[in-house]
Amino acid sequence: xxxxxxxxxxxxxxGCVLVVTALDPARGSVDAxxxxxxxxxxxxxxPAGIPFExxxxxxxxxxxxxxxxxxxxxxxxxxxxxxxxxxxxxxKILEMNVRDGQAVQAGDVLVRFETDDLxxxxxxxxxxxxxxxxxxxxxxxxLTRTEQLATKNITSAEQLDKAKSDVVVKxxxxxxxxxxxxxxxxxxxxxxxxxxxxxxxxxxxxEAGARVSADGxxxxxxxxxxxxxxxxxxxxxxxxxxxxxxxxxxxxxxVGQTVKSTVERISPVAEDGTRFVAVYLxxxxxxxxxxxxxxxxxxxxxxxxxxxxxxxxxxxxxxxTGYHVLKVTDGHLRRQTVALGSRWNGGSLIEIATGLKDxxxxxxxxxxxxxxxxxxxxxxxx
Numbered sequence: 329x330x331x332x333x334x335x336x337x338x339x340x341x342x343g344c345v346l347v348v349t350a351l352d353p354a355r356g357s358v359d360a361x362x363x364x365x366x367x368x369x370x371x372x373x374x375p376a377g378i379p380f381e382x383x384x385x386x387x388x389x390x391x392x393x394x395x396x397x398x399x400x401x402x403x404x405x406x407x408x409x410x411x412x413x414x415x416x417x418x419x420k421i422l423e424m425n426v427r428d429g430q431a432v433q434a435g436d437v438l439v440r441f442e443t444d445d446l447x448x449x450x451x452x453x454x455x456x457x458x459x460x461x462x463x464x465x466x467x468x469x470x471l472t473r474t475e476q477l478a479t480k481n482i483t484s485a486e487q488l489d490k491a492k493s494d495v496v497v498k499x500x501x502x503x504x505x506x507x508x509x510x511x512x513x514x515x516x517x518x519x520x521x522x523x524x525x526x527x528x529x530x531x532x533x534x535e536a537g538a539r540v541s542a543d544g545x546x547x548x549x550x551x552x553x554x555x556x557x558x559x560x561x562x563x564x565x566x567x568x569x570x571x572x573x574x575x576x577x578x579x580x581x582x583v584g585q586t587v588k589s590t591v592e593r594i595s596p597v598a599e600d601g602t603r604f605v606a607v608y609l610x611x612x613x614x615x616x617x618x619x620x621x622x623x624x625x626x627x628x629x630x631x632x633x634x635x636x637x638x639x640x641x642x643x644x645x646x647x648x649t650g651y652h653v654l655k656v657t658d659g660h661l662r663r664q665t666v667a668l669g670s671r672w673n674g675g676s677l678i679e680i681a682t683g684l685k686d687x688x689x690x691x692x693x694x695x696x697x698x699x700x701x702x703x704x705x706x707x708x709x710x
Contacts, residue, residue, distance in 0.1 A: 383706075402623070424439055426438050437522055560607070566594070570591065638672060669681040
Protein backbone atom coordinates (compact mmCIF):
# COMPACT_ATOMS: atom_id res chain seq x y z
CA UNK A 329 0.00 0.00 0.00
CA UNK A 330 2.80 2.42 0.98
CA UNK A 331 4.58 1.76 -2.34
CA UNK A 332 1.47 2.44 -4.43
CA UNK A 333 0.87 5.75 -2.71
CA UNK A 334 4.48 6.77 -3.31
CA UNK A 335 4.21 5.99 -7.04
CA UNK A 336 0.98 7.98 -7.40
CA UNK A 337 2.47 10.94 -5.57
CA UNK A 338 5.53 10.85 -7.83
CA UNK A 339 3.45 10.79 -10.99
CA UNK A 340 1.25 13.65 -9.84
CA UNK A 341 4.30 15.70 -8.85
CA UNK A 342 5.95 15.07 -12.22
CA GLY A 343 2.79 16.20 -14.02
CA CYS A 344 2.63 19.40 -11.96
CA VAL A 345 6.30 20.16 -12.65
CA LEU A 346 5.68 19.68 -16.39
CA VAL A 347 2.75 22.11 -16.51
CA VAL A 348 4.54 24.75 -14.42
CA THR A 349 7.61 24.48 -16.65
CA ALA A 350 5.53 24.88 -19.82
CA LEU A 351 3.51 27.88 -18.61
CA ASP A 352 6.04 29.74 -16.45
CA PRO A 353 5.45 33.44 -17.48
CA ALA A 354 8.93 34.39 -16.42
CA ARG A 355 10.35 32.22 -19.20
CA GLY A 356 8.25 33.65 -22.02
CA SER A 357 7.54 31.42 -25.00
CA VAL A 358 8.73 27.84 -24.55
CA ASP A 359 11.47 26.54 -26.79
CA ALA A 360 10.08 23.99 -29.29
CA UNK A 361 12.66 21.36 -28.33
CA UNK A 362 11.91 21.82 -24.62
CA UNK A 363 8.16 21.60 -25.38
CA UNK A 364 8.74 18.36 -27.24
CA UNK A 365 10.79 16.93 -24.32
CA UNK A 366 7.92 17.81 -22.01
CA UNK A 367 5.49 15.88 -24.17
CA UNK A 368 7.77 12.86 -24.22
CA UNK A 369 8.10 12.98 -20.42
CA UNK A 370 4.33 13.29 -20.01
CA UNK A 371 3.63 10.29 -22.19
CA UNK A 372 6.33 8.20 -20.46
CA UNK A 373 5.21 9.15 -16.99
CA UNK A 374 1.50 8.68 -17.62
CA PRO A 375 0.84 5.43 -19.45
CA ALA A 376 -2.67 5.57 -18.12
CA GLY A 377 -3.23 8.88 -20.02
CA ILE A 378 -2.80 11.85 -17.67
CA PRO A 379 -4.15 14.74 -19.83
CA PHE A 380 -1.52 16.92 -21.44
CA GLU A 381 -2.31 20.61 -21.11
CA UNK A 382 -2.39 22.61 -24.34
CA UNK A 383 -2.31 26.41 -24.47
CA UNK A 384 -5.10 28.21 -26.30
CA UNK A 385 -2.60 29.34 -28.93
CA UNK A 386 -1.87 25.71 -29.81
CA UNK A 387 -5.46 25.01 -30.82
CA UNK A 388 -8.00 26.69 -33.05
CA UNK A 389 -11.77 26.59 -33.22
CA UNK A 390 -12.53 26.54 -36.92
CA UNK A 391 -15.50 28.06 -38.68
CA UNK A 392 -16.65 29.28 -42.07
CA UNK A 393 -15.75 32.85 -42.91
CA UNK A 394 -15.36 35.20 -45.82
CA UNK A 395 -12.04 34.86 -47.57
CA UNK A 396 -10.74 37.58 -49.86
CA UNK A 397 -7.61 37.57 -51.99
CA UNK A 398 -6.36 40.90 -53.32
CA UNK A 399 -3.39 41.91 -55.43
CA UNK A 400 -1.66 45.19 -54.57
CA UNK A 401 -1.18 47.56 -57.53
CA UNK A 402 -0.14 51.12 -58.33
CA UNK A 403 0.09 53.25 -61.42
CA UNK A 404 -0.75 56.51 -63.16
CA UNK A 405 -4.08 57.75 -64.53
CA UNK A 406 -4.31 58.61 -68.19
CA UNK A 407 -7.16 59.50 -70.59
CA UNK A 408 -8.62 56.67 -72.66
CA UNK A 409 -9.37 58.94 -75.64
CA UNK A 410 -6.50 61.20 -76.68
CA UNK A 411 -5.75 62.51 -80.15
CA UNK A 412 -3.22 64.81 -81.77
CA UNK A 413 -5.13 66.79 -84.42
CA UNK A 414 -3.07 67.45 -87.54
CA UNK A 415 -3.51 69.48 -90.70
CA UNK A 416 -4.81 67.33 -93.53
CA UNK A 417 -3.54 69.75 -96.19
CA UNK A 418 -0.77 72.34 -96.28
CA UNK A 419 -2.06 75.86 -95.86
CA LYS A 420 -2.37 79.04 -93.83
CA ILE A 421 -4.44 79.03 -90.62
CA LEU A 422 -7.28 81.58 -90.85
CA GLU A 423 -8.89 80.92 -87.45
CA MET A 424 -7.73 79.09 -84.31
CA ASN A 425 -10.89 78.87 -82.23
CA VAL A 426 -9.57 77.12 -79.08
CA ARG A 427 -6.96 77.54 -76.38
CA ASP A 428 -5.25 75.25 -73.85
CA GLY A 429 -7.67 73.96 -71.23
CA GLN A 430 -10.77 74.84 -73.26
CA ALA A 431 -13.63 72.32 -73.31
CA VAL A 432 -15.22 71.55 -76.68
CA GLN A 433 -18.13 69.48 -77.92
CA ALA A 434 -18.04 66.91 -80.71
CA GLY A 435 -18.47 68.72 -84.06
CA ASP A 436 -17.23 72.13 -82.88
CA VAL A 437 -15.02 73.94 -85.42
CA LEU A 438 -11.53 74.04 -83.98
CA VAL A 439 -9.43 75.39 -86.86
CA ARG A 440 -10.16 77.06 -90.21
CA PHE A 441 -7.67 77.41 -93.05
CA GLU A 442 -7.70 79.98 -95.85
CA THR A 443 -9.67 78.55 -98.77
CA ASP A 444 -9.07 80.93 -101.72
CA ASP A 445 -6.48 78.66 -103.37
CA LEU A 446 -8.51 75.56 -102.60
CA UNK A 447 -11.69 77.03 -104.11
CA UNK A 448 -9.79 78.06 -107.23
CA UNK A 449 -8.31 74.59 -107.58
CA UNK A 450 -11.77 73.04 -107.21
CA UNK A 451 -13.25 75.32 -109.88
CA UNK A 452 -10.39 74.44 -112.24
CA UNK A 453 -10.92 70.68 -111.73
CA UNK A 454 -14.67 71.03 -112.27
CA UNK A 455 -14.11 73.02 -115.48
CA UNK A 456 -11.67 70.44 -116.85
CA UNK A 457 -14.09 67.64 -116.01
CA UNK A 458 -17.02 69.41 -117.71
CA UNK A 459 -14.94 69.89 -120.89
CA UNK A 460 -13.92 66.25 -120.87
CA UNK A 461 -17.55 65.15 -120.45
CA UNK A 462 -18.51 67.28 -123.49
CA UNK A 463 -15.72 65.66 -125.56
CA UNK A 464 -16.92 62.23 -124.43
CA UNK A 465 -20.46 63.05 -125.53
CA UNK A 466 -19.22 64.02 -129.03
CA UNK A 467 -17.09 60.87 -129.24
CA UNK A 468 -20.06 58.68 -128.36
CA UNK A 469 -22.21 60.38 -131.04
CA UNK A 470 -19.43 59.83 -133.58
CA LEU A 471 -19.23 56.16 -132.61
CA THR A 472 -22.97 55.76 -133.06
CA ARG A 473 -22.85 57.23 -136.60
CA THR A 474 -19.85 55.13 -137.50
CA GLU A 475 -21.59 51.97 -136.35
CA GLN A 476 -24.64 52.82 -138.48
CA LEU A 477 -22.47 53.35 -141.54
CA ALA A 478 -20.59 50.15 -140.89
CA THR A 479 -23.85 48.16 -141.05
CA LYS A 480 -24.28 49.50 -144.59
CA ASN A 481 -20.67 48.82 -145.52
CA ILE A 482 -20.13 52.55 -146.08
CA THR A 483 -17.25 52.92 -143.59
CA SER A 484 -14.16 50.82 -142.97
CA ALA A 485 -13.37 48.64 -139.99
CA GLU A 486 -10.41 50.88 -139.17
CA GLN A 487 -12.66 53.92 -138.79
CA LEU A 488 -15.02 51.96 -136.52
CA ASP A 489 -12.12 50.86 -134.33
CA LYS A 490 -10.86 54.45 -134.08
CA ALA A 491 -14.28 55.70 -133.02
CA LYS A 492 -14.45 53.06 -130.29
CA SER A 493 -10.94 53.91 -129.11
CA ASP A 494 -11.82 57.62 -128.87
CA VAL A 495 -14.74 56.79 -126.59
CA VAL A 496 -12.53 54.65 -124.32
CA VAL A 497 -9.84 57.35 -124.05
CA LYS A 498 -12.29 60.15 -123.36
CA UNK A 499 -14.15 58.03 -120.79
CA UNK A 500 -10.89 57.44 -118.93
CA UNK A 501 -10.15 61.18 -118.99
CA UNK A 502 -13.55 62.00 -117.53
CA UNK A 503 -13.02 59.47 -114.76
CA UNK A 504 -9.57 60.88 -113.95
CA UNK A 505 -10.80 64.47 -113.82
CA UNK A 506 -13.78 63.43 -111.71
CA UNK A 507 -11.41 61.89 -109.17
CA UNK A 508 -9.30 65.04 -109.14
CA UNK A 509 -12.44 67.10 -108.59
CA UNK A 510 -13.38 64.94 -105.61
CA UNK A 511 -9.89 65.38 -104.17
CA UNK A 512 -10.11 69.15 -104.56
CA UNK A 513 -13.54 69.19 -102.93
CA UNK A 514 -12.21 67.08 -100.01
CA UNK A 515 -9.25 69.44 -99.61
CA UNK A 516 -11.68 72.33 -99.36
CA UNK A 517 -13.74 70.54 -96.73
CA UNK A 518 -10.55 69.70 -94.82
CA UNK A 519 -9.89 73.40 -94.46
CA UNK A 520 -12.38 73.28 -91.60
CA UNK A 521 -11.33 70.95 -88.75
CA UNK A 522 -13.97 69.86 -86.25
CA UNK A 523 -13.67 68.09 -82.89
CA UNK A 524 -14.00 64.31 -83.36
CA UNK A 525 -15.31 63.92 -79.78
CA UNK A 526 -16.19 66.01 -76.74
CA UNK A 527 -13.17 66.78 -74.62
CA UNK A 528 -10.60 69.34 -73.52
CA UNK A 529 -7.73 70.93 -75.43
CA UNK A 530 -4.51 70.13 -73.59
CA UNK A 531 -1.94 71.55 -75.98
CA UNK A 532 -2.20 74.19 -78.70
CA UNK A 533 0.66 73.97 -81.16
CA UNK A 534 -0.21 76.55 -83.85
CA GLU A 535 -1.61 80.07 -84.10
CA ALA A 536 -3.82 81.94 -86.57
CA GLY A 537 -1.79 83.25 -89.49
CA ALA A 538 0.78 80.48 -89.35
CA ARG A 539 1.47 78.29 -92.34
CA VAL A 540 1.64 74.57 -91.68
CA SER A 541 2.58 71.63 -93.81
CA ALA A 542 0.39 68.65 -94.52
CA ASP A 543 0.20 66.46 -91.39
CA GLY A 544 1.52 69.29 -89.21
CA UNK A 545 0.45 69.17 -85.56
CA UNK A 546 -2.22 71.70 -84.55
CA UNK A 547 -3.44 70.73 -81.06
CA UNK A 548 -4.06 67.83 -78.66
CA UNK A 549 -7.57 66.88 -77.53
CA UNK A 550 -8.39 64.50 -74.67
CA UNK A 551 -11.61 63.10 -73.25
CA UNK A 552 -11.38 62.98 -69.45
CA UNK A 553 -14.87 61.58 -68.84
CA UNK A 554 -13.29 58.12 -68.78
CA UNK A 555 -9.76 57.52 -67.51
CA UNK A 556 -7.66 54.43 -67.09
CA UNK A 557 -4.92 53.48 -64.69
CA UNK A 558 -1.97 51.63 -66.16
CA UNK A 559 -0.60 49.32 -63.47
CA UNK A 560 2.16 46.73 -63.68
CA UNK A 561 1.61 43.18 -62.41
CA UNK A 562 4.42 40.66 -61.97
CA UNK A 563 4.39 37.77 -64.43
CA UNK A 564 4.04 35.31 -61.53
CA UNK A 565 0.74 36.99 -60.54
CA UNK A 566 -0.73 37.85 -63.95
CA UNK A 567 -2.48 34.45 -64.41
CA UNK A 568 -4.77 35.44 -61.51
CA UNK A 569 -5.90 38.65 -63.23
CA UNK A 570 -8.87 38.48 -65.63
CA UNK A 571 -11.01 40.99 -67.51
CA UNK A 572 -13.90 42.42 -65.53
CA UNK A 573 -12.33 42.01 -62.10
CA UNK A 574 -13.04 44.92 -59.76
CA UNK A 575 -10.45 47.10 -58.09
CA UNK A 576 -10.36 49.81 -55.46
CA UNK A 577 -7.95 52.71 -55.87
CA UNK A 578 -6.82 55.52 -53.61
CA UNK A 579 -5.95 58.58 -55.70
CA UNK A 580 -3.38 61.16 -54.64
CA UNK A 581 -5.26 64.36 -53.86
CA UNK A 582 -8.55 62.63 -52.99
CA VAL A 583 -7.98 62.12 -49.29
CA GLY A 584 -10.23 59.54 -47.66
CA GLN A 585 -11.93 58.61 -50.93
CA THR A 586 -11.84 55.31 -52.80
CA VAL A 587 -12.50 55.02 -56.52
CA LYS A 588 -13.99 51.85 -58.02
CA SER A 589 -12.59 50.51 -61.27
CA THR A 590 -12.58 47.40 -63.45
CA VAL A 591 -9.93 45.52 -65.40
CA GLU A 592 -10.51 46.63 -68.98
CA ARG A 593 -7.42 45.39 -70.85
CA ILE A 594 -4.41 43.17 -70.20
CA SER A 595 -1.26 43.35 -72.30
CA PRO A 596 -0.31 39.99 -73.84
CA VAL A 597 3.42 40.57 -73.26
CA ALA A 598 5.62 41.88 -70.45
CA GLU A 599 7.11 45.37 -70.60
CA ASP A 600 10.47 45.51 -72.37
CA GLY A 601 13.31 44.53 -70.07
CA THR A 602 11.03 43.67 -67.14
CA ARG A 603 8.95 40.82 -65.77
CA PHE A 604 5.87 42.98 -65.38
CA VAL A 605 2.72 43.03 -67.50
CA ALA A 606 0.66 46.18 -68.08
CA VAL A 607 -2.94 45.97 -66.85
CA TYR A 608 -5.40 48.78 -67.63
CA LEU A 609 -8.16 49.67 -65.16
CA UNK A 610 -11.05 51.84 -66.37
CA UNK A 611 -12.45 54.59 -64.13
CA UNK A 612 -15.52 56.72 -64.73
CA UNK A 613 -14.92 60.46 -64.20
CA UNK A 614 -18.38 61.93 -64.59
CA UNK A 615 -17.88 64.54 -61.86
CA UNK A 616 -14.49 65.61 -63.24
CA UNK A 617 -12.55 65.10 -60.02
CA UNK A 618 -9.84 63.00 -61.70
CA UNK A 619 -6.98 64.27 -63.86
CA UNK A 620 -4.59 62.52 -66.15
CA UNK A 621 -1.22 62.04 -64.46
CA UNK A 622 -2.61 61.41 -60.96
CA UNK A 623 -0.95 58.57 -59.05
CA UNK A 624 -3.19 55.71 -57.90
CA UNK A 625 -2.59 52.79 -55.57
CA UNK A 626 -4.88 50.03 -54.38
CA UNK A 627 -5.75 46.43 -55.07
CA UNK A 628 -7.48 44.14 -57.55
CA UNK A 629 -9.99 41.71 -56.08
CA UNK A 630 -8.64 38.43 -57.43
CA UNK A 631 -11.16 36.10 -55.78
CA UNK A 632 -13.45 35.80 -52.76
CA UNK A 633 -15.61 33.22 -51.03
CA UNK A 634 -18.19 33.92 -48.35
CA UNK A 635 -18.31 30.52 -46.62
CA UNK A 636 -14.80 29.09 -46.73
CA UNK A 637 -13.83 26.61 -43.99
CA UNK A 638 -10.09 27.19 -43.56
CA UNK A 639 -7.40 25.90 -41.21
CA UNK A 640 -3.79 27.04 -40.69
CA UNK A 641 -1.45 25.19 -43.02
CA UNK A 642 0.74 24.19 -40.04
CA UNK A 643 -2.19 22.22 -38.62
CA UNK A 644 -2.11 19.77 -41.53
CA UNK A 645 -0.31 16.46 -41.23
CA UNK A 646 0.41 13.95 -43.95
CA UNK A 647 1.15 10.23 -43.90
CA UNK A 648 0.87 7.33 -46.31
CA THR A 649 -2.93 7.60 -46.31
CA GLY A 650 -3.08 11.31 -47.04
CA TYR A 651 -3.74 14.57 -45.22
CA HIS A 652 -5.29 14.72 -41.76
CA VAL A 653 -5.57 16.92 -38.67
CA LEU A 654 -5.76 16.17 -34.96
CA LYS A 655 -9.19 17.11 -33.72
CA VAL A 656 -9.83 17.73 -30.00
CA THR A 657 -12.83 15.57 -29.09
CA ASP A 658 -13.98 14.56 -25.60
CA GLY A 659 -10.61 15.43 -24.07
CA HIS A 660 -8.57 13.47 -26.61
CA LEU A 661 -6.77 14.09 -29.89
CA ARG A 662 -8.50 12.23 -32.73
CA ARG A 663 -7.14 11.69 -36.21
CA GLN A 664 -9.44 13.25 -38.83
CA THR A 665 -8.85 12.70 -42.54
CA VAL A 666 -9.50 15.82 -44.65
CA ALA A 667 -9.73 16.71 -48.32
CA LEU A 668 -7.98 19.96 -49.23
CA GLY A 669 -9.44 22.82 -51.24
CA SER A 670 -8.03 26.20 -52.26
CA ARG A 671 -5.05 27.88 -50.66
CA TRP A 672 -5.48 31.39 -49.23
CA ASN A 673 -3.23 34.14 -47.86
CA GLY A 674 -0.22 32.95 -49.79
CA GLY A 675 -0.75 29.35 -48.67
CA SER A 676 -0.83 30.04 -44.92
CA LEU A 677 -4.50 29.04 -44.80
CA ILE A 678 -5.93 25.95 -46.48
CA GLU A 679 -9.59 25.48 -47.30
CA ILE A 680 -11.02 22.14 -46.17
CA ALA A 681 -13.34 20.63 -48.74
CA THR A 682 -14.50 17.69 -46.60
CA GLY A 683 -13.66 16.17 -43.21
CA LEU A 684 -14.31 19.02 -40.76
CA LYS A 685 -17.35 20.93 -39.58
CA ASP A 686 -17.98 24.46 -38.44
CA UNK A 687 -17.21 24.86 -34.71
CA UNK A 688 -14.78 21.95 -34.25
CA UNK A 689 -11.44 22.45 -32.45
CA UNK A 690 -8.18 21.23 -33.92
CA UNK A 691 -4.55 21.15 -32.87
CA UNK A 692 -2.45 23.77 -34.63
CA UNK A 693 0.90 23.28 -32.89
CA UNK A 694 3.32 21.50 -35.30
CA UNK A 695 4.57 19.07 -32.68
CA UNK A 696 5.01 15.54 -34.06
CA UNK A 697 5.13 14.05 -30.54
CA UNK A 698 1.43 14.82 -30.12
CA UNK A 699 -0.31 11.77 -31.51
CA UNK A 700 -3.90 10.54 -31.94
CA UNK A 701 -5.74 9.29 -28.84
CA UNK A 702 -3.60 11.30 -26.41
CA UNK A 703 -5.61 12.83 -23.55
CA UNK A 704 -5.42 16.62 -23.53
CA UNK A 705 -6.88 19.63 -21.85
CA UNK A 706 -6.86 23.25 -23.05
CA UNK A 707 -5.72 26.04 -20.75
CA UNK A 708 -8.04 28.87 -21.77
CA UNK A 709 -5.73 31.43 -20.21
CA UNK A 710 -2.60 30.17 -21.96
